[in-house]
Amino acid sequence: MQEPGNRAFCGSGLAPAALRARLGTMPRRHIFFTTSEYRGSATMQISQIMSDQFTYIGQGDSLERAAVLMRDQDIGMLPVLEENQVVGTVTDRDIVVRGLADGLDPKTPVSGIMSRGIHSIHADADVDEAAQAMEAAQVRRLVILDRDERCVGVLSSGDIATGTREPKLAGEVLEGVSEPAG
Secondary structure (H helix, E strand, C coil): CCCCCCCCCCCCCCCHHHHHHHHHCCCHHHCCCCHHHCCCCCCCEHHHCCECCCCCECCCCEHHHHHHHHHHHCCCEEEEEECCEEEEEEEHHHHHHHHHHHCCCCCCEHHHCCECCCCEEECCCEHHHHHHHHHHHCCCEEEEECCCCEEEEEEEHHHHHHHHCCHHHHHHHHHHHHCCCC
16 A cells, blocks of 8 residues: 555545635626526536546654645645544644644644544536535545545545536535525
8 A cells, every 4th residue: 555645646626725716706696596597407426527536645644744735736625544444634724723722732643633534425426416415514525435435536625516517406506505504
Protein backbone atom coordinates (compact mmCIF):
# COMPACT_ATOMS: atom_id res chain seq x y z
CA MET A 1 0.00 0.00 0.00
CA GLN A 2 1.25 3.45 -0.87
CA GLU A 3 2.26 5.81 1.95
CA PRO A 4 -0.63 8.06 3.02
CA GLY A 5 -0.63 11.45 1.36
CA ASN A 6 1.76 10.47 -1.41
CA ARG A 7 -0.67 10.58 -4.32
CA ALA A 8 0.55 12.85 -7.11
CA PHE A 9 -2.87 14.33 -7.82
CA CYS A 10 -5.66 15.09 -5.47
CA GLY A 11 -9.11 16.22 -6.31
CA SER A 12 -12.43 16.58 -4.68
CA GLY A 13 -14.01 18.82 -7.25
CA LEU A 14 -13.41 22.50 -7.44
CA ALA A 15 -11.19 24.13 -4.89
CA PRO A 16 -13.25 26.14 -2.39
CA ALA A 17 -12.29 29.48 -3.98
CA ALA A 18 -13.15 28.22 -7.47
CA LEU A 19 -16.50 26.86 -6.27
CA ARG A 20 -17.34 30.16 -4.60
CA ALA A 21 -16.36 32.02 -7.77
CA ARG A 22 -18.53 29.76 -9.95
CA LEU A 23 -21.58 29.85 -7.68
CA GLY A 24 -21.05 33.54 -7.04
CA THR A 25 -21.85 34.24 -10.69
CA MET A 26 -25.38 32.86 -10.31
CA PRO A 27 -28.08 35.18 -9.00
CA ARG A 28 -28.52 34.05 -5.39
CA ARG A 29 -32.30 34.21 -5.44
CA HIS A 30 -32.39 31.85 -8.43
CA ILE A 31 -30.05 29.04 -7.40
CA PHE A 32 -32.27 27.27 -4.89
CA PHE A 33 -35.04 25.00 -6.08
CA THR A 34 -37.26 22.41 -4.52
CA THR A 35 -36.28 18.78 -4.73
CA SER A 36 -39.24 17.94 -6.96
CA GLU A 37 -38.10 20.41 -9.62
CA TYR A 38 -35.05 18.39 -10.62
CA ARG A 39 -35.04 14.92 -9.05
CA GLY A 40 -35.09 12.20 -11.62
CA SER A 41 -33.95 14.50 -14.40
CA ALA A 42 -30.67 12.67 -14.82
CA THR A 43 -29.44 9.19 -14.02
CA MET A 44 -25.74 9.96 -14.02
CA GLN A 45 -23.69 7.68 -11.80
CA ILE A 46 -21.34 9.03 -9.15
CA SER A 47 -18.41 7.25 -10.80
CA GLN A 48 -18.83 9.56 -13.81
CA ILE A 49 -18.13 12.75 -11.85
CA MET A 50 -16.29 11.77 -8.65
CA SER A 51 -12.62 12.45 -8.07
CA ASP A 52 -11.00 9.04 -8.22
CA GLN A 53 -7.49 10.35 -7.60
CA PHE A 54 -7.40 11.57 -4.04
CA THR A 55 -5.06 12.06 -1.13
CA TYR A 56 -5.60 10.17 2.09
CA ILE A 57 -3.91 9.96 5.46
CA GLY A 58 -3.34 7.32 8.14
CA GLN A 59 -4.80 7.70 11.62
CA GLY A 60 -1.30 7.82 13.12
CA ASP A 61 -0.25 10.77 10.95
CA SER A 62 -0.03 14.15 12.66
CA LEU A 63 -2.40 17.10 12.50
CA GLU A 64 0.46 19.06 11.00
CA ARG A 65 0.89 16.52 8.17
CA ALA A 66 -2.85 16.65 7.48
CA ALA A 67 -2.78 20.46 7.38
CA VAL A 68 0.22 20.49 5.02
CA LEU A 69 -1.46 17.99 2.68
CA MET A 70 -4.66 20.05 2.64
CA ARG A 71 -2.73 23.24 1.96
CA ASP A 72 -0.57 21.70 -0.78
CA GLN A 73 -3.51 19.96 -2.50
CA ASP A 74 -5.99 22.82 -1.92
CA ILE A 75 -8.54 20.50 -0.35
CA GLY A 76 -10.60 20.57 2.84
CA MET A 77 -11.04 16.87 3.70
CA LEU A 78 -8.88 13.77 3.87
CA PRO A 79 -10.21 10.23 4.18
CA VAL A 80 -8.39 8.40 6.98
CA LEU A 81 -7.47 4.92 5.77
CA GLU A 82 -6.05 1.89 7.54
CA GLU A 83 -5.41 -1.27 5.53
CA ASN A 84 -7.37 0.16 2.59
CA GLN A 85 -10.47 0.69 4.73
CA VAL A 86 -11.87 4.09 5.63
CA VAL A 87 -11.86 4.52 9.40
CA GLY A 88 -12.78 8.20 9.43
CA THR A 89 -12.28 11.60 7.87
CA VAL A 90 -10.49 14.73 8.94
CA THR A 91 -11.40 18.19 7.69
CA ASP A 92 -9.71 21.55 7.87
CA ARG A 93 -12.45 22.55 10.29
CA ASP A 94 -11.69 19.52 12.51
CA ILE A 95 -8.05 20.63 12.74
CA VAL A 96 -9.06 24.14 13.78
CA VAL A 97 -12.01 23.41 16.07
CA ARG A 98 -10.98 20.11 17.66
CA GLY A 99 -7.22 20.61 17.43
CA LEU A 100 -5.92 24.15 17.56
CA ALA A 101 -8.80 25.59 19.58
CA ASP A 102 -8.25 22.89 22.21
CA GLY A 103 -4.51 23.57 22.30
CA LEU A 104 -3.43 20.22 20.85
CA ASP A 105 0.16 19.80 19.74
CA PRO A 106 0.56 19.79 15.92
CA LYS A 107 2.23 16.36 16.30
CA THR A 108 -0.99 14.88 17.73
CA PRO A 109 -2.25 11.95 15.61
CA VAL A 110 -5.32 12.70 13.48
CA SER A 111 -7.06 9.82 15.25
CA GLY A 112 -7.55 12.24 18.16
CA ILE A 113 -9.75 14.62 16.18
CA MET A 114 -11.04 12.71 13.15
CA SER A 115 -14.71 12.03 12.59
CA ARG A 116 -15.25 8.29 12.90
CA GLY A 117 -18.74 8.11 11.45
CA ILE A 118 -18.06 8.59 7.76
CA HIS A 119 -20.54 9.81 5.20
CA SER A 120 -20.22 7.53 2.21
CA ILE A 121 -22.01 6.12 -0.79
CA HIS A 122 -21.19 3.48 -3.39
CA ALA A 123 -19.66 4.47 -6.73
CA ASP A 124 -22.50 2.87 -8.71
CA ALA A 125 -25.18 4.99 -7.03
CA ASP A 126 -26.64 7.86 -9.01
CA VAL A 127 -25.86 11.52 -8.47
CA ASP A 128 -29.37 12.28 -7.18
CA GLU A 129 -28.82 9.75 -4.37
CA ALA A 130 -25.52 11.40 -3.50
CA ALA A 131 -27.16 14.83 -3.47
CA GLN A 132 -29.86 13.55 -1.13
CA ALA A 133 -27.22 11.96 1.14
CA MET A 134 -25.25 15.23 1.30
CA GLU A 135 -28.37 17.21 2.12
CA ALA A 136 -29.54 14.74 4.79
CA ALA A 137 -26.13 14.64 6.51
CA GLN A 138 -25.42 18.33 5.82
CA VAL A 139 -21.98 17.57 4.39
CA ARG A 140 -20.21 18.94 1.32
CA ARG A 141 -18.20 15.79 0.61
CA LEU A 142 -18.86 12.06 0.52
CA VAL A 143 -16.36 9.22 0.59
CA ILE A 144 -17.02 6.92 -2.36
CA LEU A 145 -16.75 3.17 -1.74
CA ASP A 146 -16.68 0.13 -3.97
CA ARG A 147 -18.81 -2.92 -3.12
CA ASP A 148 -15.93 -4.28 -0.97
CA GLU A 149 -16.23 -1.10 1.14
CA ARG A 150 -12.84 0.22 -0.04
CA CYS A 151 -12.39 3.91 -0.71
CA VAL A 152 -12.27 4.60 -4.44
CA GLY A 153 -12.84 8.34 -4.49
CA VAL A 154 -14.36 11.49 -3.09
CA LEU A 155 -17.42 13.38 -4.30
CA SER A 156 -17.84 17.05 -3.43
CA SER A 157 -20.67 19.47 -3.97
CA GLY A 158 -18.29 21.11 -6.48
CA ASP A 159 -18.15 17.84 -8.45
CA ILE A 160 -21.94 17.88 -8.64
CA ALA A 161 -21.96 21.52 -9.74
CA THR A 162 -19.40 21.05 -12.50
CA GLY A 163 -19.95 17.41 -13.43
CA THR A 164 -23.70 17.47 -13.94
CA ARG A 165 -24.03 20.99 -15.34
CA GLU A 166 -27.34 21.14 -13.48
CA PRO A 167 -27.39 24.39 -11.47
CA LYS A 168 -30.70 23.40 -9.88
CA LEU A 169 -29.16 20.27 -8.39
CA ALA A 170 -26.00 22.06 -7.28
CA GLY A 171 -28.08 24.85 -5.73
CA GLU A 172 -30.29 22.41 -3.84
CA VAL A 173 -27.25 20.61 -2.43
CA LEU A 174 -25.63 23.87 -1.39
CA GLU A 175 -28.83 25.04 0.28
CA GLY A 176 -29.37 21.68 1.98
CA VAL A 177 -25.89 21.45 3.47
CA SER A 178 -25.93 25.10 4.55
CA GLU A 179 -29.16 25.01 6.55
CA PRO A 180 -28.68 25.12 10.32
CA ALA A 181 -29.16 21.74 11.98
CA GLY A 182 -32.57 21.52 13.52
